[in-house]
Amino acid sequence: MRISVIGCGYLGAVHASAMAELGHDVVGIDVDERKIADLSAARPPFFEPGLPEILRSATDSGRLRFSTDIADAADADVHFIAVGTPQAHGRDAADLTFVDAAFEALIPHLREGSLVVGKSTVPVGTAARLADRLAEAAPHASLAWNPEFLREGYAVKDTIEPDRLVYGVADERAAFVLDDVYRTAITAGTPRVVTDYATSELVKVAANAFLATKISFINAMAEIAEVTGADVTQLADALGHDARIGRRFLNAGVGFGGGCLPKDIRAFTARAEELGLAESVAFLREVDAINLRRRQRVVDLAHELLGGTVNRRRIAVLGVTFKPESDDVRDSPALDVAVQLKGLGAHVVATDPEGIENARLRHPQLDYVDDTTEALRGAELVVLVTEWREYRNLDPAATAALVDAPVLIDGRNVLDAAAWRAAGWRYHGLGRP
Template sequence: MPFYEPGLEELLLAEVNSQRLKFTSDFSQIRDCDVHFICVGTPQKKDGLAADLTYVDASIASVAPHAKAGSLIVGKSTVPVGTAGRLAEMLRKVNEKVELAWNPEFLREGFAVEDTLRPNRLVVGVTSDRAEETLKEVYASLLKDGVPWIRADLPTAELVKVAANSFLATKISFINAMAEICEASGGDVTVLAKAIGYDPRIGSRFLQAGIGFGGGCLPKDIRAFMARSEELGAKQSLEFLREIDSINLRARARVIDLVRTDLGQDLKGKKIAVLGAAFKPDSDDVRDSPALDIAVQLSQAGADVTVHDPKAIEPARARFSHLTFSESIEGCVAGADVILHLTEWKIYREINPSAIKNQVNQAIIIDGRNALDRDLWVKSGWKFRALGRA
C-alpha cells in the first residue's frame, strides 16, 4: 500500500483475491458496468482559494464515452455547489443515455474502512427515481442495517459535504478561540471544554483545543466554499469562515511563541524535538500538517529540529527533506531543549516522562494537542506548557 489506513490493506487483499475487485487503466473494460463512481481529488488551486476541478472533469470526460446506456455515474468527490449540474450538462452532450448522481463521501482518515462499512448516513443527489433505485441496490446491505437514507437534489447533496466540513472547522476554531481567551485571562480551556461539552446541544466532540486542523480536506474545503459563495453573490454569508481559517493558522503560531518564551527569541542552534508529522493520528497523510508547518517554521528560524512519527516519516521526508527525522522517540528527544507534542498518537501518551528526562537537555514539553497527562509530566519534574492553559 502506498499510504497507511488501518484495516484497508487486509480488506483490499481479500477482495482482490476473491476476484471481486479488479484494476485497469483501459476504459474499454468498463462498458458492462452499471455504476461508475468518481472518487478523485479536488485540491485548492495554486493561484487562489477555489477548488481545482481538473481531475473531476477529466474523469467524467474519460468515463462518459465508454459507459453503457442506462448506467449511472456517481460523484463522490467534494465539489463546489453547482459542479454536478455543470457536469450533468457536459455528460448529456457526450452520452445522453447515461445519468449523473452525487453521493458525497464522509470518510475520516484513520477510520475510512469503518466509515465505509458502517456509515452514519447516506446522502444521494439524484434527478430521477431510477437513479435513486440504482443506488439503493448498491447500498442494499447498509439500508437493511438501518443506515439513514437522505434523497436530495444535486446542489443540496454537494452542499451537505462542505457544510458538514465547515461546521466541524468552526467548532475546532471556536474552542481554539476560547483557548486564546483562557491564555489572556488565566483560565483553563480543557475544563471549559469539558463543561460546555456536557450540554447536549453542543456535545464534547471536536472541543479539544490545540494546533488546529489540517490535512487534505477541511482547510481547502472551507476556502473553496468561500470562493464559491463569492461567485454566487453570497460572499457575506461565509465571511465568518475567513476568521475560522485565521484562528486555525494562529494556533500554529502560538506554539512557536511558547517555544520562544521558553528558549528565547533567537532559536539558532536550539534543539527541538517534534513528536508527530501526520496531520492526525492513525494516518500517514502530511498534507497541510500543522505539526510539519510548525517544524518547518522553527527550522527556518535556525533551530535544529528532529521529527518522529510512527507512520508518516517517509511521506514527510519526501516533502521536507531538509528536516531531520528519527525512527525512534528516544533518538528524537535526545539532547532536546524542548519537546513539542503535535500529533496525538497513542504511543506519545504512553511515554514515561521520568524515563526520558535524563535524555534531554531541558525538561520542557509543549503539548500542542492537550492530550498528555499534565499532572504526570509535572510530577516527573517537567515544565509543562499547553495552549489555553495557565
Template sequence: MALKITVIGTGYLGATHAAAMAELGFEVLGLDVVPEKIDMLRRGEVPMYEPGLEELLGRHVEGAEGSSGRLRFTMDWAEAGAFGDVHFVCVNTPQKHGEYACDMSYVDAAFGALAPHLKAGDLVVGKSTVPVGSAERLAAMLPEGAELAWNPEFLREGFAVKDTLHPDRIVVGVGSERAEQLLREVYAKPLGEGTPFVVTDYPTAELVKTAANSFLATKISFINAMAEVCEAAGGDVAKLAEAIGYDDRIGHKFLRAGIGFGGGCLPKDIRAFMARAGELGADQALTFLREIDSINMRRRGQMVEMAREALGGGAFLGKRVAVLGAAFKPDSDDVRDSPALNVAGQIHLQGGQVTVYDPKGMANARRLFPTLGYAESALDAVRGADVVLHLTEWREFRELDPSALGEVAAARVVLDGRNALDAALWRKAGWTYRAMGRPGA
C-alpha cells in the same frame, strides 16, 4: 443480474471505496491513470497508510491467496465503461495554486475520458468534493441514456474503512427514481443495518460535505479562540471545554484546543466554499469562515512563540527542538497542510535544530520537508532536546514513559500542542508541562 461497479480514481477515497464495494459483495474494477498506483494495488498494497485498508484489499484483490477475486484494477477506460453499471468518480479536487477556489481539472478529465465509453442505463456517481453547481454541468457531459447522481463522501482518515462499510448516513443527490433505486441496491447492506438514507437534489448533495466540514472547522476554531482568551485571562480551556460540552446541544467532540486542523480536506474545503459563495453572490453568508481559517492558521505561529518562550524568549539558533508528530492527525500518514510540520518548519527556518518523529508519516514528511532532522523513535527525537513539542496526538505519544524520555533530554520541558498528554504524569517525572490555553496547566 448483479450490479458491477467501477471506481474511477484509486487514491485515499477511491481505494477505500473499491475495497469496500468488493467487501459488500460486488464485482469491482478500479481505474487510475498512474501506473505505479495500479501496480501497487494489483499486488494488494495500498499507496497510503489507513488502518484496516490493506487487509480489506487483500481479501478481495484478484490473484491474492485466499482472495474472493472480486476486485481488479485497470488503466483502460474502454474496459471500465464496458464492465460497469455504476461508476463512482473518486478523483482529487485540490485547492488551486494561489487561489481559494477548487481545482476541478481532475474531475473534468475523468468525466471526459469515461463519457465516450458509457452504455445506456449506466449511472455515474460523483463522490469527489466539488463546488455546488458542478453536478449539473457534469451531467451535461454524459451521453444520452446515462445519468448522474451525487453521493458525497464523509470519510475520516484513520476510520475510512469503518466509515465506508458502516456509514453514519448516506446522502444521494439524484435526478430520477431509477438512480435512487440503483444506489439503494448498492448500499443495501448498510441500509439494512439502519444507516439513514437522505435523498436530495444535486445542489443539496454537493453542499452537504462542505457544510459539514465548515461546521467542524468552526467548532475547532471556536475552542481555539477560547484558548486564546483563556491565555489572556488566566483560564483553563480544558475545563471550559469540559463544562460547555455537557450541554448536549454542544457536545464534547472537537472541543480539544490545540494547534488547529490541517490535512487535505478541511482547509481547502472551507476556502473553496468561500470562493464558490462569492461566485454565486452569497459571499457575505460565509465571511465568518475567513475568520475560522485565520484563527486556525494563527495557532501555528502561537505554538512557535510558546516554544521560543520555553527556550528563554530569544532566538532558536543553536537550540535543539524535538517534534513528536508529522501527520496532520493520528492513524494517518497524510502530511498535507500538517500543523505539526508547519510548526517544525517555522522553527527550523528560524535557526532551530529540529528533529521530527512520527509513527507513520516519516516518508511523506521527508519528501515535503527534506531539510528537517528525522529520528527513528520518539526516544531518539528527544535525545539532547532543549524542548519537546507534542503536535500530533498518536496513542504512542500518550503512552510514552516521561521518565525514560527525561533521561535523554537536555531539559525536561514539554509543550502539549494537542492537550492530550497526562500533565500529572509528566510533572511527576520532573517535566515542566505547558499546554495551549492552560496557563496554569
C-alpha cells in the same frame, strides 16, 4: 453489482476495496501506473488501518482488479468518480481539472442505463453542470451525487458502516440503483437522505465548514484562556455537557489540517463569493485565520521557553502527520511547526510512526528519525503536535532522563499535566494555565 471507481487515491482505493468486500464486482481505474501496480499487488500506496486486509481479501477473491485503461470500466453498471479536487494554484477555489477529465474520459464507455456517481467534494453547481453535459453527450446514462464522509484512520469502517447515506439525484431510478449498491448498510439501518444535486454537494462542504468552525471556536477560547488564566480543557468539558453543543471537536490545540478541511472551507468561501454571497460565509475566513494562528502560537511559545531564541537549540518534534492513524502530511500543523522552527535556526529532530517518508518528500531539510527515543535524546524542548498513542503513553520520568532539559509543549492538550509536572517537567498546554 458491476462497479467502476475512477480515481484510486485515498478515497477511490478505499471505496473500491470496500465495495468489493461487500460482494460487488469492482474495477479501479487510475492513470498512475505505479499506484495501480501497488494496488493490484494488494499494497496500499498510503497508510490506512484496515485497508490492507480488505484489499488483499478483495483482490484474492477476484472481485477487485485495477487498471490504467478506462475502457476496462465499460462493463460496469455504476461508475463512481472519486478523483481529487485540490485547491487551485494561487487561488482558494477548488481545481476541478481531474473531475472534468475523468468525466469526459468515461462518457464514451457508458452503456444504456449506466449511472455515473460523483463522490468527489465539489463546489455547489458542479453536478448540475455535469448532468447537462451528460444529457448532451450520453443521454442514455444518468448522474447522481453521493458525497463521502470519511475520517482518515476510520475510512474503511466509514465506508462499510456509514453514519448516513446522501443521494443527490434527478430521478427515482438512480436512488434505487444506489440502494442496491449500499444494500448492506441500508439493511443495517443506516439513515438515507434522498435529495437534489445542490443539497448533496452542500452537505459535504457544510459539514466540513461546521466542524472547522467548532475547532476554531475552541481555539479562539484558548487564546482568551491563555491571557486570563482559564483552562480551555475544563471549559470544553463544561460546554460539552450541553446537549446542544456536545464535546466532540472541542479540543483546543494546534488546529486542524489535512487534505480536506482547510481546502474545502477555502473552496466553499470562494464559491460563495462567485455566487455573490460572500457575506454568508465571511466567518470562514476568520475560522481559517484562527486555525493558522495556533501554529504560530506554538512557535512563539517555543521562543519564550528557550529564552527568546530557538537558534541552534535542539527541538524534538513528536508527529508530522496532520492526525494520528494516518500518513497524510498535507497542510499538517505538525509539519508546519517543525518547518517554521527549522527556518528560525533550530536543530529540529522530527519523528512519526507513519508519516516520515511523506514528510521527507515535502521537506527534506528536516532531520527525521524513526525511533522516538532517538528523537528525544538530548532535546532542549519537546513539542508534541500529533497525538499518536505512543506519544500519549510516554512515561514522564523515563522521558525526562532522555532529554537535556525537561521542557514540553503539549500542542494537543492530551497529556496529564499534573503527572508531567510532578516528574520535573515544565509543561505547557495551549489555553491551559
